[in-house]
Amino acid sequence: MSDILVVAAHPQLEHSRVTRALLKALKKQRPDVALHDLYARYPDYYIDVDAEQAALAAARLVVWLHPTYWYSMPPLMKLWIDDVLAYGWAYGPGGTALHGKGLWLVTSTGAGPEAYAAGGRHGHPFETFLLPWQQTAMLTGMQALEPLVHHGAHRSDDAALQTHVEDFLRGLDAARVGGELDYSRCTVPGDERPDQAAVEAAGVPSRL
Numbered sequence: 740m741s742d743i744l745v746v747a748a749h750p751q752l753e754h755s756r757v758t759r760a761l762l763k764a765l766k767k768q769r770p771d772v773a774l775h776d777l778y779a780r781y782p783d784y785y786i787d788v789d790a791e792q793a794a795l796a797a798a799r800l801v802v803w804l805h806p807t808y809w810y811s812m813p814p815l816m817k818l819w820i821d822d823v824l825a826y827g828w829a830y831g832p833g834g835t836a837l838h839g840k841g842l843w844l845v846t847s848t849g850a851g852p853e854a855y856a857a858g859g860r861h862g863h864p865f866e867t868f869l870l871p872w873q874q875t876a877m878l879t880g881m882q883a884l885e886p887l888v889h890h891g892a893h894r895s896d897d898a899a900l901q902t903h904v905e906d907f908l909r910g911l912d913a914a915r916v917g918g919e920l921d922y923s924r925c926t927v928p929g930d931e932r933p934d935q936a937a938v939e940a941a942g943v944p945s946r947l
């Protein structure tokens with residue numbers, strides 16, 4: 740089992756530009772990193788929860804790699820979260836299996852950064868849409884790393900895509916070298932973040 744697990748979800752990888760480039764580089768240049776390509780692995784959407792939990796338990800860094808769909812994620816990624824991050828395992832009484840692991844979101848958007856600026860088409864900074872992801876990390880005791888986002892996926896030039904691929908590989912490598920990943924720089928604006936002290940004071944709900 741690998742200490743890095745990349746959970747990737749793209750429903751139409753054959754039409755992908757960004758996710759395909761990342762997965763190609765991962766397979767070729769970091770073949771020792773565990774890759775769970777969900778749409779290839781579970782074409783019937785029947786997720787092997789035991790196998791997924793075993794891979795998660797072995798990992799120190801968990802990467803979620805998917806395009807942004809409807810300000811969120813593709814459906815099989817969401818089903819994986821629903822099924823695998825189970826009550827009593829990932830949260831709730833005795834649900835400590837993921838505590839202390841790093842969680843890194845690597846995603847892309849069709850829209851450019853200007854669409855996520857104030858007054859832009861999508862109305863809010865992109866980081867605002869990351870709150871469910873960040874709170875999932877918090878509830879499961881994982882450390883949310885600063886997400887890696889490639890905006891304007893269809894019109895970025897090849898050099899920008901190549902930089903994105905290199906940043907991705909560098910992030911994976913950083914997890915390896917003495918565990919010195921910076922878990923603190925998530926770009927969700929401070930005033931948009933849940934107040935962790937208040938969450939802890941209120942107690943984690945026993946059931947979502």
Ligand SMILES: Cc1cc2nc3c(=O)[nH]c(=O)nc-3n(C[C@H](O)[C@H](O)[C@H](O)COP(=O)(O)O)c2cc1C
Binds near residue numbers: 755757846847851
């Ligand atoms: C169903 C669907 C929903 C999408 N929703 C969004 C969205 O909410 N915001 C956005 O910026 N782009 C959105 N996009 C564009 C994708 O994020 C973009 O095509 C993808 O990041 C490109 O990555 P790829 O080359 O790996 O496919 C959506 C695309 C699809 C097919």
